[in-house]
Amino acid sequence: MAEAGGTQTAIELAGVSKHYAGKAVVRGVDLSVRRGERMVLIGHNGAGKTTLMKLMLGLTHPSRGSVRVLDADPATAAAAQRRAIGYLPESVAFHGAMKGREVLAFYARLKGVPVRECAGILERVGLEQAAGRRVSTYSKGMRQRLGLAQAMLGQPRLLFLDEPTSGLDPTLRRQFYDLIDSLSLSGTTSLTSSHSLNEVEGRADRIAIMKNGVIVACGTLSALMRQAGLPIMVRLRIADGHTARVAEQLAPLGELRRVNDHGVELSCLGTTKMILFRRISELGEAVEDMDVMPPRLDDIYNHYMENAQPQ
Amino acid sequence: MRAIAILAANEFLDGLRNRWVAAAIVLLGATALALLLVGSAPAGATRASALDVSVVSLTSLSVYLLPLIALLLAFDALVGEFERGTMLLLLTYPVARWQVVAGKFCGHMLILFTAVLVGYGGAALGTVLFAGQGVLGWQAYLTMMGSSLLLGAVFVALGYLVSVLVRERSTAAGAAIVLWLIFVVLYDLGLLGLLLADHEQRIGQGLFSILMLFSPSDTYRLLNLTAFEAVSQAAGLAGVAARAGFGIPLLLGLMFLWVLAPLGATMAIFHRREL
Known part of the structure; x- marks a missing residue:
């Protein structure tokens, strides 16, 4: 420790x-x-x-x-x-008139890293072909790679x-x-x-x-x-004539919504998820198919953005 | 020291890449050559040599040219890197902020040194070798080259001060031009106007001379035109020089102060700057 x-x-x-x-x-x-x-x-x-x-x-x-x-x-x-320490700033910029190789050599000297190590780093970020070109001709992706290359100098x-x-x-x-x-x-x-x-x-x-x-x-x-406690969405396809019974059985476990005669959507919390699955399997032939959709990452992000209170 | 050398070399190479060095050499060399060749004409009847005479004309020219070149080199030095976003990265490297300023200063001075040496020096050498002029007056000429460099240093330092104070490149460019106008043109015009308006000569010679010391370009002029007797005579300034009575050490000291004060201020402001 x-x-x-x-x-x-x-x-x-x-x-x-x-x-x-x-x-x-x-x-x-x-x-x-x-x-x-x-x-x-x-x-x-x-x-x-x-x-x-x-x-x-x-x-x-x-x-x-x-x-x-x-x-x-x-x-x-x-x-x-x-x-x-290595640092790659947001939308990194370099002196456009310099060649990729020159830029990296300049930063290597400042950091006290042998300039001969630059070739290997340029190869690692996939810039060995462009090393002799002026940085002003680089695409955004190439500039970012050069940015990462300088951040990698000196391990x-x-x-x-x-x-x-x-x-x-x-x-x-x-x-x-x-x-x-x-x-x-x-x-x-x-x-x-x-x-x-x-x-x-x-x-x-x-x-x-x-x-x-x-x-x-x-x-x-x-x-x-x-921690976000976002619900999991479970979608069931139900055999003919069983919809009402299934809905009645599962309703206490979450928020239930009938999609049509053959479909039921249920959102439940992660903590009751396993109980729900067991209950579904007990229903046997009545449930023909099941899709489980965990909360999307965007939903989690939005949850924290919208609900989180400043500490 | 290492970091300063690396930054200076980078700045100099940059000057080579974007043809700043070449342009400055051509500018200074061509004007010097022209003045040296023309300068041999009025030298005829006086005791002054061509080099002495050309020191007078080159001094009058350098006083405009070198501050301009120096300011153009310097105004972008800091604000340009802030605006491009390269300064942020540079400062995460093992480089102190004062070293950034010092490194750039050394690099820009190397550019000016090359331009003055090759431009002015080459022109004089060419005249002496091929136009059959005597080498008489070379000390004054060398002094002129050295003090021109010092004048350049003053304006590089002033350019940095502008560069660290403003937030945008365009503002810095404007401020640099204003600075040039004030120190090189307007201050002298003001003094001249004062002299003309002063019919009753209430402003004494002493006060007038002291006022001249508040401008680095006038200090530079005094330094060159009074340092050597032959030059003074060619400039017709013998009287002024004798009466002004400023010694070379005082004039040189003032020039160095004009370099160090803005440079130090730039470092101090840059040091405190939040990024």
Whole structure:
């Protein structure tokens, strides 16, 4: 477990608030990320995700609370500390007149990484063909890859990725997350922000949902699902003449709706799900077919966006 | 130190890539060459050599050109990176903010140095070698090159101050032009107007000379036109120089102050800036 100094913790935020010109952008955020963990920040535009990252990168100072990153205050972190961190800003920009290879070499020198390592990284992000071209000719996807390449320089222990896949097509998006996953396999802690839960399904160890500068929920995806308490939808096709009996039997277990003579829809909570299934199987031949629809990720997201009260 | 060198090299390479260095060399070289060749004509009857005479004309020209080149290089330096979004990334690297300013400054000064050395130096060398001019007055010419560089440094630093204070590139460009107009044109015009309006000579020579020290371009002029006797004579400024009585150390010190003060202010403001 955590030793003195918290060496098992990569990021520790305690009661962090940030005001810009009197307006609170981040309010009372507590967040702890373990080493090697893939943490994802989900939230709407202006929820404070980018500000939170800037605080963790030491680009701006908290108005209240404390920020610890890799056991140091990021605002005063030593150079060695910064070398261990990779950052991909939202819609990353580079000097257009430079070639891809030159851009990466420049950042490598600044980070004290041997320039000969750049070729391998460019290959890893799939830019080896375009390395000799000016960045101004790059597509959005290629710029993002170059952005990830610079974040990967020097095998960082901690990666900050601010909406890394916004504006990428689904194939590129998947490749991008595959790359990030391969990094986390080698022990890199990552903090990724995104708009969409769908995108990060299976890509996150834990998810923190932000709304108006507050983290309204934080946990694994299944914990968030449970916590949201959204109903599961069960649709049954019922044999001729049994509809009334089936409806009567199942009505106490959830909210029941008759679709037509042969169909019944029932929404029930996760906790009564198994009781419902047993009851259905007891009904025997009367139930001809069954579809189970768990709450969609978008529904979960919307639930937290609409219902969550600021802490 | 390493970070400053990397940033300076990047800035210089950038100047090579976008032809800034080439353009500045051509501009300075062509004007210097023209003035050197023309300069041999009026030198005939006086005791001044062609190089001495051309120091006078080149000084008058540099006072306009170098601040302009320097400001054009510098106004974009910080605000441009903020606007493009490259500054955010840069500052997450192991680089301190003052090092960003220092690195850019070194890179831009390297560009100016190359332009002055190749442009002015090349033109003088060409004149001496091929036009059969004497090398008399080379000390004054070298002083002119060095002080021109110093004048450039002043305006690079002033350009950074503009660049860190405004929020948009276009504002910075406008402010840079205004700065140039004030320090290079309007201040002198104002002084001239004051002198003309002052029929009863209530403003003494002393006060007038001191007023000149508040403008880096006038300080530069005084430095060049009074440093060497031969140049003073060519400029017809011998009298002024004698009466102004500012020593070279004072003038040089003032120029350095004009570099360091805005540069320091830029670093301080940038350091406190929230991103």
